[in-house]
Amino acid sequence: MALQAEQQAEIDQQRSNQQPTLRVCSPGLEAYLYKAIPVLDHGFVRVIDYMGDDSAIVQAARVSYGQGTKAVSNDAGLIRYLMRHRHSTPFEMCEIKYHIKLPVFVARQWIRHRTANVNEYSARYSVLDREFYIPHPDHLAAQSVINNQGRGNVLEGAEAEAVLRMLKEDATRSYDHYEALLNTRQDGETIDEDRAGLARELARMNLPVNIYTQWYWKVDLHNLLHFLSLRADPHAQYEIRVYADAMIETVKAWVPIAHQAFEDYRLGAFTFSKQMIDAMKRMVAGEEVNEGNSGMTKREWREMMAALDQ
Amino acid sequence: MALQAEQQAEIDQQRSNQQPTLRVCSPGLEAYLYKAIPVLDHGFVRVIDYMGDDSAIVQAARVSYGQGTKAVSNDAGLIRYLMRHRHSTPFEMCEIKYHIKLPVFVARQWIRHRTANVNEYSARYSVLDREFYIPHPDHLAAQSVINNQGRGNVLEGAEAEAVLRMLKEDATRSYDHYEALLNTRQDGETIDEDRAGLARELARMNLPVNIYTQWYWKVDLHNLLHFLSLRADPHAQYEIRVYADAMIETVKAWVPIAHQAFEDYRLGAFTFSKQMIDAMKRMVAGEEVNEGNSGMTKREWREMMAALDQ
């Protein structure tokens, strides 16, 4: 992604305007504010605002009068305890607002997370830009033959070329037709004075879901971590996972203690079912446990073995 | 919309399976259950399940032990009082579940209503059908020149023809290419044995937002009425308004008293601002009030006049 000159100027202007505040600050996240982290070919993630930091989690957990902190070591212990035991409400006391540019098909997955605030660019009101997501050849994956919603090997040679050509040509043509339907070119110029032009809310229906949109997305830390645990997961589609990865980077800068707890107790964790715990007990006791005598389905057994890197 | 034979057979089968229940029933809505109300060219609205009726609203408001009803006339008065004073929680005690088929760009507006439950057809997992929304010529509106997100006159003659041709051709081509990318025809047959086919989660990115999707959408009556008041509004886009209209029909069959209150206190109502009330007082007192001496902006004055049909 290359920012347009005026976008970069605006970021520079926003970053030049420092003011004093009595609010809690996160120096780590101040360094990220307004900057665009590039994602995919035209997308980005920008932190626009935030509220709270690690100490705000502790403060809420203690519901004490004031900061409620005693020593950093204690605070870290408390945050880790809260994360481990899924005491989620103190994490809701931190809030973050992002500006995100993303393909429509990614936006469609994203919006399923309902506990957030959103304002999206309106294609009823405004004309969309000519920007489409075209996968990098490294991510042009075949359909997985074992997982209905997964990817297999990367396409190569003539097939890859044909796929890319089709995606690019269709993007170009659909946008050309979008302009023709609107009877307006992207720069605002009317194409044919004798035509009226189709309403924007109708013309956009011809655009494919790899066109880019943008929105402001505001969420509390608890719900953000829930979103990230699902969308940074290896089973998530690559095109949303890269956004989750960029956001995890901002979380690490913002609330480093909560971030580490998240890595240890969520991303790196695994929930063992009743049957898996039974199997583990027997294995720890030295017993030979296998799929056949485990009481699990083949799939569950495979999931447990994967969690144990066996 | 024409239902496929197997869809109709399934509806018939569902409607043949009557069972006894001790739950509250709405005879009016039972008559609608499972049937498809056609919307747009390929869409529909189907009621799949429901919980509660007018008496459930009353019961919750009275938090009485049991039905809490005394006489129908009283119940209607109570429901109307609740609606008028925006006591919304008793309306949350009724729930309805729809099966809806709709274009993706309509789904994108719809999903902004977060207080609902949704399960959508997954284009990561499954292949979408070759069904696109192509507006009826009567709804091929030009961009409004006075309202940025509104429609103007209906397009005519050569321009209308060109627009329809473009929409149809692009839909056809994009779906042909979708099959080519997948290396699979809609009937499941592989096109070229020597190719792998692009992953479904990637191939769908080439499809325009007028393709149809479907989902189950479950919501409580309060949030449904809020959705309907926004989406049945004349300012809503026509393509979502027709869904709202179809759903209002089911609400009327389901909870006739609440529906009438909704018509009187929401759809037919208008909120007068402080300045508008001041103006009304003066008008009622016989004073000549006009835009200039009203203390309102031009726009507010116009809105009030429209509400009073002046």
Add this chain to the structure above:
Amino acid sequence: MALQAEQQAEIDQQRSNQQPTLRVCSPGLEAYLYKAIPVLDHGFVRVIDYMGDDSAIVQAARVSYGQGTKAVSNDAGLIRYLMRHRHSTPFEMCEIKYHIKLPVFVARQWIRHRTANVNEYSARYSVLDREFYIPHPDHLAAQSVINNQGRGNVLEGAEAEAVLRMLKEDATRSYDHYEALLNTRQDGETIDEDRAGLARELARMNLPVNIYTQWYWKVDLHNLLHFLSLRADPHAQYEIRVYADAMIETVKAWVPIAHQAFEDYRLGAFTFSKQMIDAMKRMVAGEEVNEGNSGMTKREWREMMAALDQ
């Protein structure tokens, strides 16, 4: 809890009114409808209405047209897969409504679960009944000396007697004073014609939080299971846990397959952190792992050992 005669008559009346419906039915839950499951000394849980059953979960997951079921064995496998992988939205397609009578301090914990619909008896509008929770002597526990929010041994002898006497006397006196403040006895009779009586919304402030209230509480199955996993947990306060236990009984009758999955993958499960998984791998490999070389805190080690019954 002993139901009043008129309550029992109303339940009998409700259960006598069977009607035909085309909706999905849960025969197991029909047997529970309206009946009161006694909880604590004066409380109860009653199922008032429900929507959906195990097949509704499957239907939503498949977003198929119609029932989407093929064979019961497949459905069970799908439901168990959804539960294990925390695909929560299909469980949101089932809804249940309870009528619950519970002490105010329990209601205060309960209401923290926000994703539900509630209508509570209003002490602004109506006069509360003279019913207070007085613990059974077996549950008169001392403060735990190791857990700040836990219970220790059961009190005995003179101390237990003194505690019970104080609770009973204070309940009696506070209700007597409530009547005196209102200048109205529970039966509605005015006490002193020359006095006005304090407003109900003020008089109730004198009542302790062990007084009983009641409400209608409606929730979808996903959020209900989340509530139950937290409130049926051994760390939950006994007085709310007994409500959770009663509700689990109704879930078992309603959606037996989902209930079994819930037992296996939630109630009986345990989430192992990254460090715990590392320790497990070493243990399975035959290594001697102890608190000191585990890389865990003392508390985490204890939690893992407890999960493994070591």
Add this chain to the structure above:
Amino acid sequence: MALQAEQQAEIDQQRSNQQPTLRVCSPGLEAYLYKAIPVLDHGFVRVIDYMGDDSAIVQAARVSYGQGTKAVSNDAGLIRYLMRHRHSTPFEMCEIKYHIKLPVFVARQWIRHRTANVNEYSARYSVLDREFYIPHPDHLAAQSVINNQGRGNVLEGAEAEAVLRMLKEDATRSYDHYEALLNTRQDGETIDEDRAGLARELARMNLPVNIYTQWYWKVDLHNLLHFLSLRADPHAQYEIRVYADAMIETVKAWVPIAHQAFEDYRLGAFTFSKQMIDAMKRMVAGEEVNEGNSGMTKREWREMMAALDQ
């Protein structure tokens, strides 16, 4: 309310810690940060943190890249338009966090607003302070004889004295017994070494609902305004209305343009039903309209007349 010396010292400390930030600041609200606004006899409202200001509403509405502001006059017009037309999502982009001390019966009304984040002081974990709400004699109102949930005249003379004496004595006694049940005095000292003391989670059940609790409450501006429109309403109970009034003061300092729009289009507004609009049209046309020929119920007619100060 008199702050304890250590509370005041903590506020002073918090207000002495100014830091630079790149975030949007509200100078008006900075002046309020951490300070306690006294409410009732022992309660308070403190702003602990906030995110955004009037410009953040505009920015979200424009989903522009950057501040999206052109001129203050335009911004005000846009914010007023958004408020008037209930375009609520841009207001969700501002967030505020309060620390509030309030009686339990007020907290019970408050918590019904579900779209907020809360961390409350835990009486399972900690011992509550000896602080009870005792109404000022001016607010010792009799039950209204016309409105089931309203107040009538203020009590006077012997009845008022008797009421206050009862409330005070019961508060004192219940707290004395709370200490006795805990076997611990408020200062932490054990009362009787030979007794165990009842668990905190049980002992608190003896306390009346006029005892004070405290919590952190975080909410977005849209939901805050919804809360305030209901709780600053004359029909709200006085004891929660005074909290709403204190919070409106902070909203005015924080987002002055949105606050003015809120006054004009919500607090000062009134929704006219279909029947009321019909009556208004006839009145404006000079027709004599009265309750009898208005097509409204007596109550609706009275509500409309009240809105028009007739």
